Amino acid sequence: MGLTQAEFAERLGADTVTVSRFERGSHLPSLQRLERIAETLGMPVAELLSKSTNLCTDQSLLIQDLIADLSESDRRFIIEMVQAWTKKLKS
Secondary structure (H helix, E strand, C coil), X not given: CCCXXXXXXXXXXXXXXXXXXXXXXCCCCCHHHHHHHHHXXXXXXXXXXXXXXCCHHXXXXXXXXXXXXXXXXXXXXXXXXXXXXXXXXXX
């Protein structure tokens, strides 16, 4: 969003130290604060959480969101590229 910590903290209704702690992972936000963060970023909480995980199922949801608006042929192209790269990385 191009915001500084101070600008984001102001939109969030928090102080910059709190935002910095969240970014570093030294503190976790409450559910209420997490909802406010997602709202401030303009995304659902589920999307915010899925972007911060290494679970394959969550990452597949990110890919799904990225290709959702593409044509069928473009989605097929992406799948073929992923298959090729997966094969290459496994070898």
